Amino acid sequence: MNSHTLSTSIEYLKGVGPQRGELLKKELSIFTYADLLQHYPFRYIDRTRFYKVNELNADLPAIQIIGRVMSKAVLGEKRTKRLVLEFKDDTGLIELVWFQSIKWFEKNIQTGAVYLIFGKPSVFNGRISISHPEIEPYDPKAKKQGNLTLQPVYSSTEKLKLFNLDTKGIQRLQASLLENQLRDITENIPSYLLEKHQLMDKKQAILNIHFPENTEELAKAQKRLKFEELFFIQLKILRNKLLRSRKFKGVIFEQVGEKFNTFYNEKLPFELTVAQKRVMKEIRQDTQRGIQMNRLLQGDVGSGKTVIALMSMLLAIDNGYQACLMAPTEILAKQHEQSLRSLIDDDFVKIQLLTGSTPKKKRKEIHEQLLSGELNILIGTHALIEDAVQFHRLGLAVIDEQHRFGVQQRAKLWKKSLVPPHVLVMTATPIPRTLAMTLYGDLEVSVIDELPAGRKPIKTVHMYESQRLRMFGFIKEEIAKGRQVYIVYPLIKESEKLDLLYLEAGIEAISLEFPLPEYKISIVHGKLSPAEKEFEMQRFVKGSTQIMVATTVIEVGVNVPNASVMVIENAERFGLAQLHQLRGRVGRGAEQSYCILMSGNNLSNDAKLRLQTMVETNDGFRISEIDLQLRGPGDIEGTQQSGVLDLKLADLAHDQQLLQTARQSVIDIYEEDPDLLKTENALLRTYFEMRNPGISWDKIS
Ligand code: ADP
Ligand code: MG
Numbered sequence: 001m002n003s004h005t006l007s008t009s010i011e012y013l014k015g016v017g018p019q020r021g022e023l024l025k026k027e028l029s030i031f032t033y034a035d036l037l038q039h040y041p042f043r044y045i046d047r048t049r050f051y052k053v054n055e056l057n058a059d060l061p062a063i064q065i066i067g068r069v070m071s072k073a074v075l076g077e078k079r080t081k082r083l084v085l086e087f088k089d090d091t092g093l094i095e096l097v098w099f100q101s102i103k104w105f106e107k108n109i110q111t112g113a114v115y116l117i118f119g120k121p122s123v124f125n126g127r128i129s130i131s132h133p134e135i136e137p138y139d140p141k142a143k144k145q146g147n148l149t150l151q152p153v154y155s156s157t158e159k160l161k162l163f164n165l166d167t168k169g170i171q172r173l174q175a176s177l178l179e180n181q182l183r184d185i186t187e188n189i190p191s192y193l194l195e196k197h198q199l200m201d202k203k204q205a206i207l208n209i210h211f212p213e214n215t216e217e218l219a220k221a222q223k224r225l226k227f228e229e230l231f232f233i234q235l236k237i238l239r240n241k242l243l244r245s246r247k248f249k250g251v252i253f254e255q256v257g258e259k260f261n262t263f264y265n266e267k268l269p270f271e272l273t274v275a276q277k278r279v280m281k282e283i284r285q286d287t288q289r290g291i292q293m294n295r296l297l298q299g300d301v302g303s304g305k306t307v308i309a310l311m312s313m314l315l316a317i318d319n320g321y322q323a324c325l326m327a328p329t330e331i332l333a334k335q336h337e338q339s340l341r342s343l344i345d346d347d348f349v350k351i352q353l354l355t356g357s358t359p360k361k362k363r364k365e366i367h368e369q370l371l372s373g374e375l376n377i378l379i380g381t382h383a384l385i386e387d388a389v390q391f392h393r394l395g396l397a398v399i400d401e402q403h404r405f406g407v408q409q410r411a412k413l414w415k416k417s418l419v420p421p422h423v424l425v426m427t428a429t430p431i432p433r434t435l436a437m438t439l440y441g442d443l444e445v446s447v448i449d450e451l452p453a454g455r456k457p458i459k460t461v462h463m464y465e466s467q468r469l470r471m472f473g474f475i476k477e478e479i480a481k482g483r484q485v486y487i488v489y490p491l492i493k494e495s496e497k498l499d500l501l502y503l504e505a506g507i508e509a510i511s512l513e514f515p516l517p518e519y520k521i522s523i524v525h526g527k528l529s530p531a532e533k534e535f536e537m538q539r540f541v542k543g544s545t546q547i548m549v550a551t552t553v554i555e556v557g558v559n560v561p562n563a564s565v566m567v568i569e570n571a572e573r574f575g576l577a578q579l580h581q582l583r584g585r586v587g588r589g590a591e592q593s594y595c596i597l598m599s600g601n602n603l604s605n606d607a608k609l610r611l612q613t614m615v616e617t618n619d620g621f622r623i624s625e626i627d628l629q630l631r632g633p634g635d636i637e638g639t640q641q642s643g644v645l646d647l648k649l650a651d652l653a654h655d656q657q658l659l660q661t662a663r664q665s666v667i668d669i670y671e672e673d674p675d676l677l678k679t680e681n682a683l684l685r686t687y688f689e690m691r692n693p694g695i696s697w698d699k700i701s
Contacts (some may be wrong), residue, residue, distance in 0.1 A: 005184040006034040014176050020163050027157045033177055037185070039170070040209050040225070040648055041152030044218065047118070048150070053092035056121045056128050064118040065089060066138050069111050074102060084172055085109065087117065094121075095129040105135075114138045150212045174210045180210045184206065188687040189228060190680050197661060200224040209649075223658065226650040230662040235688060237441035238666050242674055244442070248420050248684060250292035251395050256284070257318025259349060260311060267344060268307070275450040276304055281425065282446050283312050287396075293422035296394040296440050298430050299448030300620040301584030302455065305426045306339050308448075309398045312424055317349055317376050321395025321421075324378040325387075326413075328401045330355045331537075335559055336400065337379045353382035354389070394421045401427055428584065429577060430620040432628045434652040435658050441663070449621065457618050460595040462571075462611045471596055473515050479519065479546045483564040483591065488582055489553035490573045491526060499551075500527075506569060561589035571597035571614075572607040573652040576627040579614050606630055627655045 011021025024030040043061070051063045067089040074083050085096040096117065098105050101592055107113070120131030150432040151565055165173075187194075187202045194201060200208070205224040212218035235455040273282070279297060284292040299305050313323035325340075327333040337353045344351075352366045353373055369375035373392035378384065394417040411424070425443070436445050463471055475485050487510065489503045501674055507523060515520065522536040522545040540548045541560055548563075566586045571579065581596070597611050613626050632653065652659065669681065676685040 005181055006032065006037070006671045008033050010036060012631070013173060014180075015173055019455045020160075020165060023160055023165070027160050028155070031223055033181060034364045036173060036177060037206055037210075038648060039154060042155050043153045044150040044212065045153060046150055046215075048207075048214070053087075053094055053128075055091075056094065058121055058123045060121050061391070062118060062120040064116060065295070066114065067117050068114050069109055071467060072106060072109065072111055074106065087115075090218075095124075095127065096133055096135070097124075097129055097131040099131070109135065109573075116525065150215065150218060152210055171210075178207060178210065186685060188682050192680055193665065197227065197665065199227055201413065202228075222649060226655055226658055227646050227662055229650045230655070230659045231666060232688070232691060233438060233661075234441060234663045234666040235669075236692065237438070238663075238670055239688075241442040241669055244294075245291045248292040250287070250290055250422060251317050251319075251321060251419050251694050252625045253284075253287040253319040253321075253422075255318060256315065259318050260314040262348075263311065265345065267348075269343075270452065272307070273304065273448070273450050273452055275299075276308060279308055279446045279448055280311060280442070283308070284315070286314075287315065287422050293421050293424070294443045295422075295424050295446055296436070296443040297426045297446045297448070298436070299426060300430060300618075301581070303428075303448040303451055304587060305400075305428070305448065306336065307343070309400075309424065309426060310340055310343060313377055313396055313398065314349070316395040316422075319395065320391050321397040322370070322373065322376055322378070322389075322391050323398065324380070324384055324394065324413075325398045326369050326400065327381060329380070329382055330357065331534075332400065333381050334380055340377070340379070346550065349376040350374060351377045351379060354383050356381060356383055356675065358383070385416075391416055394418070396422045396424065399425045401429075406534075428620075429581065431625045432495040432625045432652070432656075433620070434656045435628065437659060437663055438652065447621075454590075455587070456590075456592050458566075458583055458595050460583065460597065460615045460618075462597045462599065462615050464599060464601055468598070471567065471598065471603070472621070474594075474596070475514075475547075475567070478565050478594075482562075483544075484543065484560060484562050485547050485565040485567065486489050486563060486582075486585060487528070487547060487549045487567040489549070489551050492592065502570065503549075503551060510547065510549060514547060519547060521547045521549060524548065524550040526551055537639065547557055559588060560585075562591075564589070564591050566593075566595045567598060568595070569598050569613060570600070571602050572599040574610075576613060576623050576630070579610065580620055580623050583614070583618075625653075 009021065009034055010016055010024050011018050013033060013036070016024065028039060030036050030202070036374050045062050047064060049063070051060075052064050053065065053067065056063070056065075057135065065087075067087045070086040070093070072083065072085055074081065076082055081099070083098040083102045086641060087094050087096050096119075104627055114137070115135050116138040117130065117133040117135045119130040123129075152167070152171055152174075156165045156166050156170060160166070160169075163169075182203060185203050185206055189199065189202070193199070199205075200220045202224075203223040208217045208221035212221065283293070286295060289405065297305055297308065299365075310327060313325070316323045325333075325336055327336055333355055334354060337351065340351055350369070353370065354363065354366050358366070360413075366375065366378070367388060370378060370389065370391050378389075378391075383389070397413045397416075399413075413421070431439065438668060478485060488504070489499065489506055491499045491503070503525060509569070510521065522540040524533050524536045528536070539545045539547075543562060563586050566583055568574065568579065568582055574582070583595045586595065595614070599607070599611060603611070609626070609630065611621060617623060632651075650658070667691050669676075669684070672678075673681050676682070676688075
């Protein structure tokens with residue numbers, strides 16, 4: 001856009017002035033003309049379509065109908081006084097109601113005449129009615145009835161409405177701005193790209209997003225502006241990636257050596273799945289290119305990420321480097337240690353565990369072994385990134401659970417080595433493709449989308465309170481077979497007291513139903529000290545208790561293959577991602593496992609859909625897609641700093657195709673012209689620099 005006129009402060013626009021200008025800035029963050037143009041309508045009222053009475057329901061937005069006024073009556077007294085018209089077409093009858101200007105409408109509307117009305121249907125006393133509709137006599141011969149276009153609806157606030165800046169008021173400002181400043185809107189996408197992707201030009205797009213000629217033009221305008229948003233985000237993300245690959249040369253794992261081969265041929269107790277083999281190949285290729293690897297490995301719980309981590313670390317060791325594996329909690333770190341040790345012994349490669357509770361003496365020993373190079377693999381928590389931890393030659397850092405580590409912590413890891421180590425980030429929370437491309441667009445992404453053969457899918461059922469006894473009966477049967485059971489309660493901060501009541505009542509009911517000495521129960525919740533928690537968990541892990549009653553603290557960290565039932569209480573209060581994580585605690589052994597979702601009877605539509613989704617599928621990727629559709633990206637962890645929330649039009653839940661196109665387009669451009677030096681790309685570079693004023697084109701942000 002032309003930086004001169006469109007960067008003019010908003011109060012100078014005709015019809016704004018200092019007072020409204022202040023309000024626009026405060027309430028809607030509209031500071032300049034350009035900001036106003038980017039305050040896009042959030043929906044449109046379709047005045048091209050006419051509805052029939054029998055099509056109406058309370059979920060519709062404002063709509064228009066043609067019909068005849070059958071009767072008029074003024075009902076009620078004082079505050080309930082209202083004018084009620086019966087309005088009929090050939091499919092049925094509704095009521096039109098006015099609480100204001102009763103006299104005027106009573107006098108001017110003729111019983112028996114045909115009118116065109118426009119308003120939002122609602123339900124009152126079980127009947128459809130419309131209050132305060134716009135109404136005008138219907139003339140079938142008139143060429144244009146009503147205002148035959150899509151009317152934009154803008155978000156506004158109560159304060160702005162007091163100053164006549166409701167949706168209509170904002171529309172007037174847009175109209176006056178576009179009338180005078182349209183020519184100042186300049187293109188920011190080169191014409192060869194517009195042609196290639198059949199995109200409307202910028203002026204037309206801005207004009208049509210505010211005042212669409214028809215639905216087709218509106219769709220084209222939306223496509224163009226969404227593309228633009230997604231395109232420039234990708235241009236930035238991939239630029240960072242490019243610069244990083246130039247700045248950080250990666251260590252090269254040239255050979256597959258003795259450790260890797262011995263493990264693969266002699267120690268690996270199973271055949272890798274096709275997905276695991278593919279991922280191993282991707283990592284292998286990444287680590288011999290001389291560029292630092294930054295790879296995100298996504299795979300559902302139980303998909304076998306650990307062995308990938310181990311084999312990657314062996315690759316590093318074979319090439320003369322050390323590796324580390326970092327986990328978000330002490331429990332998880334210990335578990336990793338155990339599972340690695342179950343696959344290989346200390347004579348083969350030397351492994352140590354370092355956490356906050358490692359005693360001083362041991363710590364010192366580890367530091368020394370690390371520096372001398374004697375230690376091959378260091379497993380641990382955040383303790384790993386402390387300054388005191390110095391490697392001899394760190395070649396690979398594996399990080400489990402992306403979400404809990406920030407970018408800065410990753411960066412700290414890199415600095416542990418002159419040449420930054422390759423980084424493999426593993427997460428069991430699958431992220432929809434669109435989010436991954438935006439949040440982790442600068443990482444390569446690998447996916448294990450297949451469970452090891454012979455794994456029995458977990459059976460999930462949804463039960464109501466009335467079926468509680470059946471649920472208890474089922475638990476008893478499973479325990480009789482020697483299995484163990486989780487019962488989980490939600491504990492959500494805002495209503496902690498209420499949650500604790502639920503938990504206590506639940507524990508009481510369970511203790512009555514499952515009495516000692518036949519049944520033993522572990523109870524774990526946030527109010528316990530870490531030591532108490534650990535003690536209770538260990539009792540369950542060792543099998544000395546059969547039931548673990550817990551709040552969501554068990555979400556991360558417990559691995560008990562003998563547990564075959566997961567009961568989730570008040571399941572309607574959990575989000576999909578959490579439900580899926582919890583369910584992943586079972587199904588780890590050879591036995592058939594079950595997940596029972598307990599809920600109340602009154603469920604919102606969203607809650608129903610969540611529970612239904614859980615019953616229908618075990619596929620974490622499908623679940624994450626539905627989660628994104630339900631919640632939008634805002635509630636998904638990690639999106640806050642990513643810029644996806646600044647998207648004005650594009651929507652990661654629905655615009656996957658367009659995002660893919662935009663990303664590919666950027667990849668192609670950088671391939672040909674990494675520094676945007678070609679004339680045809682000059683526009684992109686200028687716009688990029690203008691949009692990211694703090695970020696120099698040549699520096700990594
Ligand atoms: P996660 O991806 O959740 O970290 P793990 O790596 O802990 O999963 O693997 C879950 C279980 O599956 C482990 O007991 C592991 O040994 C086993 N496993 C991994 N890969 C395979 C495979 N290809 N075939 C059979 N079992 C496997
Ligand atoms: Mg794991």
